[in-house]
Amino acid sequence: MTAQATPGQGAPVDEADAHTLTGRARRWLLRKLPPDKLLPEDQPSYVMSWAYVFGMGAIASLLWIIISGIVLGLNGPQWYHVSSLGSFVNSTHLWSVELFFIFMVVHLWLKFWMAAWRGGRALTWITGVISFVVSIVAAFTGYLLQTNFDSQWIAFEAKDALNAVGVGAWFNVANLGQLFTWHVTLLPLAVGAVVVLHVLLVRVHGVAPPLEAAESDAQLLHSRPEPAEAAEPAEAAEPAEVPASAESSGTQPSGIEPRGAAQ
Amino acid sequence: MTRKSSVSWRKTDDVASRPWTGTVREYDLIKELIIGVVVVGLLVLGVSAIFGSPDEPSVSLKAWATSAPADFVGTAAKELAGTSDSAGYGPPYNSTAGATQNIGPVDLQSLSGVRLPIDTANDFVITPLSTLPSPPTALARWKAATAQQRSDWAAAYSDALAAAPDNDPAKVAAGDYGPVPALTGALLDMARQGSLDGVLPSGGNFYNMDYTRSLLFLGDGGYFPDLAASQHLSGDQWGVMNETGDTPGQSWLWLFSLLYQVEPFKSAPNADALVVVTMLVLTALLALLPFIPGLRSIPRLIPLHRLVWKDYYRNR
Ligand code: HEM
Numbered sequence: 149m150t151a152q153a154t155p156g157q158g159a160p161v162d163e164a165d166a167h168t169l170t171g172r173a174r175r176w177l178l179r180k181l182p183p184d185k186l187l188p189e190d191q192p193s194y195v196m197s198w199a200y201v202f203g204m205g206a207i208a209s210l211l212w213i214i215i216s217g218i219v220l221g222l223n224g225p226q227w228y229h230v231s232s233l234g235s236f237v238n239s240t241h242l243w244s245v246e247l248f249f250i251f252m253v254v255h256l257w258l259k260f261w262m263a264a265w266r267g268g269r270a271l272t273w274i275t276g277v278i279s280f281v282v283s284i285v286a287a288f289t290g291y292l293l294q295t296n297f298d299s300q301w302i303a304f305e306a307k308d309a310l311n312a313v314g315v316g317a318w319f320n321v322a323n324l325g326q327l328f329t330w331h332v333t334l335l336p337l338a339v340g341a342v343v344v345l346h347v348l349l350v351r352v353h354g355v356a357p358p359l360e361a362a363e364s365d366a367q368l369l370h371s372r373p374e375p376a377e378a379a380e381p382a383e384a385a386e387p388a389e390v391p392a393s394a395e396s397s398g399t400q401p402s403g404i405e406p407r408g409a410a411q
Numbered sequence: 412m413t414r415k416s417s418v419s420w421r422k423t424d425d426v427a428s429r430p431w432t433g434t435v436r437e438y439d440l441i442k443e444l445i446i447g448v449v450v451v452g453l454l455v456l457g458v459s460a461i462f463g464s465p466d467e468p469s470v471s472l473k474a475w476a477t478s479a480p481a482d483f484v485g486t487a488a489k490e491l492a493g494t495s496d497s498a499g500y501g502p503p504y505n506s507t508a509g510a511t512q513n514i515g516p517v518d519l520q521s522l523s524g525v526r527l528p529i530d531t532a533n534d535f536v537i538t539p540l541s542t543l544p545s546p547p548t549a550l551a552r553w554k555a556a557t558a559q560q561r562s563d564w565a566a567a568y569s570d571a572l573a574a575a576p577d578n579d580p581a582k583v584a585a586g587d588y589g590p591v592p593a594l595t596g597a598l599l600d601m602a603r604q605g606s607l608d609g610v611l612p613s614g615g616n617f618y619n620m621d622y623t624r625s626l627l628f629l630g631d632g633g634y635f636p637d638l639a640a641s642q643h644l645s646g647d648q649w650g651v652m653n654e655t656g657d658t659p660g661q662s663w664l665w666l667f668s669l670l671y672q673v674e675p676f677k678s679a680p681n682a683d684a685l686v687v688v689t690m691l692v693l694t695a696l697l698a699l700l701p702f703i704p705g706l707r708s709i710p711r712l713i714p715l716h717r718l719v720w721k722d723y724y725r726n727r
Contacts, residue, residue: 188438192433193723208457212455224560229466233467236463243459244455249662258719261713262416262716265420265707267426267428269422273700277697287663291660299469301639304629304630304635309686311503316523320527320623322622322626322627323625323657324621354430354431358716359720360416360428360717360724361416361417365727366721
């Protein structure tokens with residue numbers, strides 16, 4: 149490759165140059181989630197607890213749900229009633245779902261007790277709740293697709309709740325054709341999309357620090373960089389930019405504007 | 412530090428809002444994922460090998476007609492009389508006045524209108540019998556009669572069956588039942604031979620994916636719900652949350668099932684509507700929890716987080 153006047157494809161570009169919509173989208177994406185933030189090689193010192201494995205456990209079970217579900221689906225709905233291999237694959241589908249929910253519920257409770265929505269992470273929490281709700285609907289349609297006694301009875305019972313709120317006319321639990329579309333395509337795609345968004349948001353914000361973490365902690369003082377805006381060499385114990393009034397009245401400063409400069 | 416640690420969702424200037432600038436440790440996310448997938452995979456294989464999964468065969472109309480013929484005939488008579496649960500269900504199946512579950516003035520159930528129309532006499536009895544190679548002659552008599560005459564016959568027969576010893580059609584007192592006993596008897600034969608299972612859901616079509624009719628018919632009888640109750644699956648036994656056998660079912664529906672077991676839901680005529688709306692409200696509260704003062708402070712007031720971040724707090 150010889151040098152060119154304008155950078156060719158793949159050559160580094162000056163991001164300030166972006167002048168097309170595509171370029172601006174790339175600039176926005178890279179600023180929000182630069183590669184080393186997306187796939188970092190280290191984590192803050194406080195990410196050293198069993199509490200952090202449950203989200204990953206949920207992802208791992210979700211992968212097994214999808215794999216076993218594809219095998220079941222490709223063999224058709226009668227397979228697992230008559231073949232012992234089919235029955236076993238059906239069992240793995242069921243149990244990866246049970247594990248998925250165990251991981252997810254423990255994860256939910258932990259994130260609650262960790263108040264992990266702090267510091268601009270509300271959308272992470274909300275996408276978590278949405279993934280929980282969509283997963284419940286997906287599991288429900290799976291129970292309805294069993295084509296056995298259990299699914300017959302669940303359909304018979306559940307129709308009343310759905311009809312009572314006017315949904316049953318369109319989401320008909322006794323219509324197997326509809327259920328296949330929901331359970332095999334729409335809902336898995338929805339769960340997958342929400343989980344991807346959820347995990348990307350976690351990466352964008354970084355893992356929430358401990359609830360009582362303070363500027364004076366050894367682990368923060370230790371390697372504190374120079375303040376970005378050369379402010380007064382503040383007492384490290386106090387956040388430099390918190391107005392005194394907000395402090396005394398006990399309210400939070402409503403600084404919701406993006407803090408690009410301080411990143 | 413005397414400052415109260417914040418549980419606010421807002422992006423401010425505190426430690427939680429800023430990119431972490433303190434000490435870090437090496438952490439390999441991809442490696443964690445791979446280990447997770449392997450460990451969970453082994454767990455799934457192990458648990459599946461040990462516990463398997465239940466697969467109680469589905470109930471057919473044939474099984475119902477064979478095992479509980481009196482219940483079957485009694486139910487068929489009710490379908491003809493228009494007195495079964497399905498016949499009086501209301502939207503989306505039919506438009507029975509006053510059958511819907513309202514919340515105050517709000518009637519969500521009626522919003523869809525009759526979108527899945529079901530006429531129990533025709534769909535469950537008359538049309539299936541018409542598909543027989545030689546339909547019973549009673550069919551012509553039924554079709555020629557007025558609506559009033561039909562329901563009088565069917566209601567009289569339905570009552571007589573209820574009064575008969577063991578509800579046995581053979582022991583019914585004499586009365587003016589018109590063609591009804593012949594129709595229900597023919598339907599029973601059709602079901603016993605197994606042909607009703609194919610005909611009822613699809614009206615005789617080759618393909619079928621919609622079991623609405625068969626399920627409603629099954630549920631109008633006593634045989635199917637009794638089987639469910641014997642498997643601890645009925646509504647007052649936490650219903651949809653359970654699975655046949657001892658396998659855990661949808662245990663995550665516990666709150667939904669619980670509401671049906673307690674007042675004011677338990678005895679409310681519109682329990683379904685109330686429970687669903689309550690669950691929607693609770694779900695919204697969960698989603699919006701970071702914005703709800705008080706609720707979001709619970710983690711600070713009950714500091715279980717000190718267990719999670721034990722190491723961090725120890726090394727402050
Ligand atoms: C499909 C289900 C879910 C998956 C696959 C998933 C996955 C993850 C992963 C991998 C993480 C980062 C690692 C960790 O802290 O565990 C995470 C973080 C998080 N999750 Fe989930 N999650 C799911 C459901 C939920 C639910 C139901 C909630 C709560 C309602 C939730 C709330 C959060 C929050 C607030 C964080 C940020 C944690 C922090 O910054 O410390 N997630 N999730």
